[in-house]
Amino acid sequence: MTLTELELNAFWTALVGYSIATALAMWALVFRRKPERTLLFLMSTALLLHTIAIGARWVRVGHMPVASMFELLSANVWGLMAAVVIGYWLLPRMRAFAAVVLPVVIMVMAWMLLPPMEVTALPPTYDTIWLYVHIAFIKLFLGAAFVALGLAGIILLRAANLGRDRFAGLPADSALDETAYRCMALALIFDTLGIVAGSIWAHDAWGRYWSWDPLEIWSLLTWLAIGLTLHVRASFRTPPVINSLLILGTFVIAFFTFFGIPFVSTALHKGAI
Amino acid sequence: MKLLAALASPRWTVGVFVLLAAGALGVLEFELSATLAMAPAFTLLTANLAASIATNARFRRDLPLLVFHLALLMLIALFSIGRLTYFEGTTTLTDGTEFDNDLLSEERGAWHGDGLSTLRFRNEGFTEKFPERGNLHATYNRVRWWDDAGNSYVAEIGDDIPLVLDGYRIYTSWRRGFSPLFLWEPDAGEAEYGTVQLQEMASGGSGFAPASDWQLPGGPTIWVMLDLDNLPAPERGRRDALGAESVRHHLIVRLDNERREVLPGETIEVEGGRLTYAGLRSWMGYRIVYDPTIDWLNATVIVAVGSLLWFYGRLLRRRAATEDAE
Numbered sequence A: 001m002t003l004t005e006l007e008l009n010a011f012w013t014a015l016v017g018y019s020i021a022t023a024l025a026m027w028a029l030v031f032r033r034k035p036e037r038t039l040l041f042l043m044s045t046a047l048l049l050h051t052i053a054i055g056a057r058w059v060r061v062g063h064m065p066v067a068s069m070f071e072l073l074s075a076n077v078w079g080l081m082a083a084v085v086i087g088y089w090l091l092p093r094m095r096a097f098a099a100v101v102l103p104v105v106i107m108v109m110a111w112m113l114l115p116p117m118e119v120t121a122l123p124p125t126y127d128t129i130w131l132y133v134h135i136a137f138i139k140l141f142l143g144a145a146f147v148a149l150g151l152a153g154i155i156l157l158r159a160a161n162l163g164r165d166r167f168a169g170l171p172a173d174s175a176l177d178e179t180a181y182r183c184m185a186l187a188l189i190f191d192t193l194g195i196v197a198g199s200i201w202a203h204d205a206w207g208r209y210w211s212w213d214p215l216e217i218w219s220l221l222t223w224l225a226i227g228l229t230l231h232v233r234a235s236f237r238t239p240p241v242i243n244s245l246l247i248l249g250t251f252v253i254a255f256f257t258f259f260g261i262p263f264v265s266t267a268l269h270k271g272a273i
Numbered sequence B: 001m002k003l004l005a006a007l008a009s010p011r012w013t014v015g016v017f018v019l020l021a022a023g024a025l026g027v028l029e030f031e032l033s034a035t036l037a038m039a040p041a042f043t044l045l046t047a048n049l050a051a052s053i054a055t056n057a058r059f060r061r062d063l064p065l066l067v068f069h070l071a072l073l074m075l076i077a078l079f080s081i082g083r084l085t086y087f088e089g090t091t092t093l094t095d096g097t098e099f100d101n102d103l104l105s106e107e108r109g110a111w112h113g114d115g116l117s118t119l120r121f122r123n124e125g126f127t128e129k130f131p132e133r134g135n136l137h138a139t140y141n142r143v144r145w146w147d148d149a150g151n152s153y154v155a156e157i158g159d160d161i162p163l164v165l166d167g168y169r170i171y172t173s174w175r176r177g178f179s180p181l182f183l184w185e186p187d188a189g190e191a192e193y194g195t196v197q198l199q200e201m202a203s204g205g206s207g208f209a210p211a212s213d214w215q216l217p218g219g220p221t222i223w224v225m226l227d228l229d230n231l232p233a234p235e236r237g238r239r240d241a242l243g244a245e246s247v248r249h250h251l252i253v254r255l256d257n258e259r260r261e262v263l264p265g266e267t268i269e270v271e272g273g274r275l276t277y278a279g280l281r282s283w284m285g286y287r288i289v290y291d292p293t294i295d296w297l298n299a300t301v302i303v304a305v306g307s308l309l310w311f312y313g314r315l316l317r318r319r320a321a322t323e324d325a326e
Helices: A003-030 A036-061 A069-090 A097-112 A129-159 A173-206 A214-236 A240-264 B002-007 B010-030 B034-055 B057-061 B063-085 B294-325
Strands: B087-094 B105-108 B121-130 B138-146 B152-157 B163-165 B168-186 B192-195 B211-215 B221-228 B237-240 B249-255 B258-262 B267-270 B273-290
Touching: A003 A036, A003 A069, A003 A097, A036 A069, A069 A097, A069 A129, A069 A240, A097 A129, A129 A173, A129 A240, A173 A214, A173 A240, A173 B294, A214 A240, A214 B010, B002 B034, B010 B034, B034 B063, B057 B063, B063 B294, B087 B121, B087 B168, B121 B168, B121 B273, B138 B163, B138 B168, B152 B168, B168 B221, B192 B273, B249 B273
Parallel strands: none
Antiparallel strands: B087 B105, B087 B273, B121 B138, B121 B237, B138 B152, B163 B168, B168 B192, B168 B273, B211 B221, B221 B249, B249 B258, B267 B273
């Protein structure tokens, strides 16, 4: 089997696995079943296959596959799924959050299939260890915020009287809110580290740690949104519904930063190419 | 004291977040000056943070929280100092020539000194390497520089690899082009060499032929255009100095209404002297940046991130322990 064949086989099997896992999570929520071990196994196996696909592509193209739109979306799908698997494993009492966030993964996955799977070159300035550090922290940030989004989604659905019975077996809103807060605290730490790593890289490579390009500005807005969410909760003791709305708003901004800016800006970072 | 207490209100902090976001969007959408757009938010943040630290007992009880907010204050101070002392400029140098403080563009903070005048470096040619795929290529430019004792060294710099001299970071830019070398022998006076930096070459040598005006020292102004017989598109692999030494070409020199075609080594008579075309060279564009606050910023960021980890790490550990106990 060639590397390309390995990549494609693993990739498509992983996508089928993600799709079945999403359907299963939603079916379990609607029909109040708990196929938790099956779901965890399915998601983990699909994630492993996706990892193999990305690894095969990495070897094939000779650099971390984060250059084209397809590669960016694939890496983000991988990061979001990794967060769901870890959250699913670490938060056994709150596993219903997966049914809330997995449709978002499916949406990004569908989008990922639109651009060509072409092989493109990384700019020479991307040949640095800081690229890996920057991307790793940003993936961790997005993952932590994604789990918080799932928990916030349950609180908001309950408040809207949607699926209240189906979420009845879950901990109270206050407990979900506490866990979401911890996830957002982690998100702040990882986002800060990601931005700092990016700034060190930018200063080293281009002499400016901040260029005010669209992606940098939106990453600042994302950081401010996380900071505001945490500050409001800590200072005003706001109820879970308000905190959840703030988390939702923060994720929308983060989502636009990661997935919308590539359509606004011609380069990942203006200064980078 | 009442004013301090009012300024310390967490409502003001919410206002700061909104103001910072508005400033950032102003830079993005309306291309406002970042310094001006962010100044009101940073001023309010400074007042709010200082008042909070002074009046809120929680900061005295919670060391990591205090350290994080002091680090934020320090960052604001460093950003301000950075804007007052920074420098950013561009220049171009023909192969074999030294930097003489002639800048194409420059921006500098009000407190920036004249350290630029002591910079001494020379362009000694460049090589471009083209990858197997894509149009993005790497630049390797050899630059000679001198230390205070007069010893000279050669560094290889590029688009992302700077030469750092006295805190100034010198990078190559994407601008580069051909530069014909002439010997100008005036009827009266000493002969001297001079170069004309022709406009940048479009990628692959397509588009208009590069041309420029040149005022001969003490003589008339000539117009010079490079006519390349056939500049091959960059192939995979390497290319030195845009291929200046090997490309077949001739120059078109125009003086008033007179048009001449000149090959390397040929001499033409112009008003006031003789002009010999010595050969084709290349020129490279440079970006020079300076920010003396970088090391302080790095140290402060480490303290800020460390205190953030301390603050939230403690919170996460405590809650995890509580859940285990439950």
